[in-house]
């Protein structure tokens with residue numbers, strides 16, 4: 050995960066870590082490397098600036114340089130700030146509220162929405178829920194078939210959507226059918242497009258209004274870096290998303306999406322996709338990811 054970023058930061062820290070004495074210019078030089086490493090990892094430039102300023106202020110302002118082992122202290126500050134950048138405390142789906150728990154999955158086509166819906170259905174079942182899946186992408190017959198097949202593989206009931214139906218009607222009716230089936234968690238797998246467009250946003254706003262989901266999870270392909278962040282902003286402005294699922298973190302994503310999305314949108318990454326299999330998903334732990342990045 051984020052191998053290049055990790056290598057670059059390790060390199061930057063080698064210069065700082067071992068030093069018995071640090072002065073302002075050593076710190077500035079180290080931070081220049083950190084800045085370049087983050088920019089190369091496709092982290093939003095405003096986020097990089099804030100991050101580096103914050104680390105510099107703390108490193109130069111807290112008597113760090115006069116203390117014991119200043120190099121180690123600076124690395125510790127970077128670690129703490131990195132955890133904040135990644136979202137701070139781990140945020141999951143709140144499963145304590147009213148039943149049914151309704152989760153709306155949104156995002157561009159190919160981001161991993163359908164696969165993530167299946168993965169989250171398994172996660173919900175592990176939490177003691179009886180999940181119900183709703184294919185609400187009526188524009189691509191393959192999308193409905195994909196979710197139906199996947200539901201069969203994990204033995205979860207699925208709403209019998211067809212391409213002639215209206216997505217809002219599907220979601221409304223699915224809530225009744227889920228209740229009849231005794232299910233207490235509903236996952237709406239909505240339509241995606243190659244780009245954000247107004248009819249899609251209107252449709253999603255209509256589903257949100259009809260279903261009042263507790264969670265709207267924006268699914269983002271981590272490999273698309275800053276593009277994922279820009280698209281997340283559009284979805285958030287329109288739908289007020291509750292969190293992010295970052296997929297394809299098993300690939301060679303550079304880290305830009307994971308490190309920028311919380312600062313830019315204010316919404317945390319809740320889950321990460323780590324492969325194509327339905328078991329390849331984990332909760333996102335900012336502290337663990339920061340530790341992995343810093344090696």
Ligand code: GDP
Nearest residue numbers: 158159160161162163164296297322323324325
């Ligand atoms: P959707 O169009 O947003 O519903 O996207 P899909 O769920 O169909 O996923 C698109 C492609 O990405 C499929 O080939 C999935 O197997 C793949 N995919 C989804 N999540 C992951 C992931 O976490 N890791 C990897 N490597 N592939 C993924």
